Amino acid sequence: MSRTTLIISPAPTANGDLHLGHIAGPFLAADVHTRYLRATGRNVLLATGFQDTSTYVVTTARRLGMTPKALVARSAEQIETTLAAVGVGVDGFTGDEDRFVKTVLGFMEQLHAAGKFELRTMTFPYSPATGEYLVDGYARGGCPLCLADGCAGLCESCGNPIAAGDLIDPKSTMNPDDPVELREAQVLVLPMERYRGRIRAHFAEHGKAMRPHMVQAIEEMLSRPLPDYPITYPISWGIPAPFQEVAGQAINPNAEPAAWSIYCAALSAERRGMKLAADDELWLAGAGTKVVYFLGFDNTYPFAVAAVAMLLASDGRYLLPEEFITNEFYELDNSKFSTSRGHVVWGRDLVAEVPRDLVRFHLAATSPENQRTDFSRLALARVTTSRLVEPWNRVADTVDRFTGRGSLPVSERSRAAAARIIERFAACYELDCFSLTRAAETLTEQLGRLARWAVRPGEEGDFCHEVDVVLRCAAPILIDLAGAALPETRIPVGTNRMTVTPVTLPRLTPWAG
Template structure:
């Protein structure tokens, strides 16, 4: 496999909105995908940063705080700590979970200030839904209605169902999300926008070069968006929540939270560097074109338009100063018992609660196996228990017991066992197959988890056959099985993090995810750890 001569990879998960903790639907999307990919890169000797933070400026924070009877500031602060804790509890090894602080705000203002100074923005007078009762313009998370593109229920700014934008007063039958009974009107406001149509040629060229890396639904959305005039992207909003816009044309307005995506990610990257003991020259230093990092986004389909069009256009507007993403890996929605996760309706499973009841390796395995990579998939507690027990825990523990018994019967404890050419070939083949699921050109958590199941089933069958072999071939057969079991454990390590950590604590075992680790003539047998089974609630 590829080693450390690769350029540094920066992996970005979209900052979660701090209006609550992370539920299983969030984790099954970009956060697990990012974590597994980052762990894989580290295991193959590559330099990687996996980072995120929180998206405090979103009006969803305001809407949620009002419904909960608290302040946006208090909700964002509590949620920041809860989210960071949940990521750690579920084994998401984020290199730096950035705070929303003066450094964050300064990075955003520097990013947009440079574009303003270069004349990249335009003034536009547009109409917004308006609450006569509260005297507020409504946008993004403060307003809902029917999507003008697909007619589904949508929030302002973007439709989660079809992925298309709806700016300003484009929602059909707009309603306040805080007070649905409030009768809305519309009012004009003069804001600053980024005219996306001016970046059509560059956006088209980017996707002409990178479309092969996109998942089908994302490719379809990009094609649909580029097939029509590109809408203006609002840079400022007439609302009080967010980072105050410093532009003389828009007094009293704030920066659109979606504008923060790229400078926020730059700040998260710099924060992660500091957590790793580095000291970047500036918060955007690693994103400069001359650094030549490989930038990878993992995100939900509902984020594709912003990250793949508006954010990309903002990077391009800096005229070559910054790198652009090497890959955008999207996922679809994850449902709970075949219904959409809903915090307000109590239809939710919180990530921290689940790993408190079920060993987190089993949670990670099940979320990987059922990951919503190309279509909506479903979380079921009953299915989690059934699938992890039948396909993972029981066969793995049976393999561990049989290998230990065979080792004792042969009197080979502590003695190196020979490995055959065929054993080395099988181990190498295993590594190659896992590589095909972990590398970006074929990245798939579902196929990686399914490969764990398939290889484990194969090894369990061979361990049963071993029990009937007592002749001179037994040491080599056992040596081959130990090599392949070690290889499977190394390949599964990005998903089964606790099992891998338990194995790594053995002085006879070192996880190395490479073909070179398979090229051995003998293997020292070691004590394989057992997997804990699920624990039913109640």
């Protein structure tokens, strides 16, 4: 059996629907890479889901005047529906089912029994008014490393973990006027420093696809001793910790990624018809699985450092993820998407208004790969019309002139051109240099070339052949056009077609905004 690639996008918090910032980040990229691998004959699974254990569920529910349970139920349906609406073909969609909780607890209990966790006294902000410790989404303040304002747990700006007790001027997010004091509590931690050398060695061998910001962050994080990573928190929200020494505490949701990823693999494999002997079969050392993460930059530490350390703590039982593709923030009118301020465009709303392929093309063309990029409706209308719709429709009009002629010959020159087209798209889709923006640029260039082609007698077959190859290479992005025009979307490794039979191609509908 050929090697399986497991592609994972971290589960969004179940505190709302997915806006374009989510879609343009990891989800579209993961979907496009998955579709490309399948089109080139490789085994691949794509997994995500939703996370209901985050404290942000509680804070958002409080702001909306809902119960956390009701918010989770509504958000879960919204997230899954929106992914389907924009064409993200997820195999395994995880939730809050008992099997997930069992997987997390089984993973944690295995490490606990092996003595990998240690009891430590840590300092946390504490609200005397509510009698609660303030962690992650419950506490807000300055990052002690980069000074940016944000919540505890992880810094969205520099990507480093932030111990709640290290926040500068911490405040309660739900009761910002309440006084806050620092108190100590004993929690279970993973002593991360034990694994720093092996994490560094892993990234020296793998991670070649990492983008510069993540490379910088990983080097910075591993250049100094790693702080202990809390496995449990002295709070009630989340999965109850089953350990006697921290009775009444919950599992830190940012400590779940390794176990959640194992569960992702099992669920995805089952839904693709694979038979597994055990839920962790695809993650076992020697399984041959290639694990790839598509994630926002702010998820670097929990997935690329803490999760790798937890997998290393299994003493060789599990393999390690090989590649990480990060993205920066996608903005709306030059400002961060903000649900609370109503500064947002929901993914499902946009594809209900604009043809889905146009949305996917524009998000690819403006993907926030290495820096923040911006969305505007005016740009969507202008870019998709000039770079996609108009040239494609001119190409389709030309093909129409040759339909009904039967089989047409394809020259050696055209076969060589097709091989180069495939190579140019592969250079965008393969992980070493993966780039949605360059894939969109390559598609624009090829459509422009074809639209300008004044087909001379004897070139009809060559023209139709190259149109077919370009559409196959564009299929991971233009899923509806390719689905309507092609009986199957396989991308050949090379091309040796001697003839082609032109068929009437569907047109794209422009969107005026």
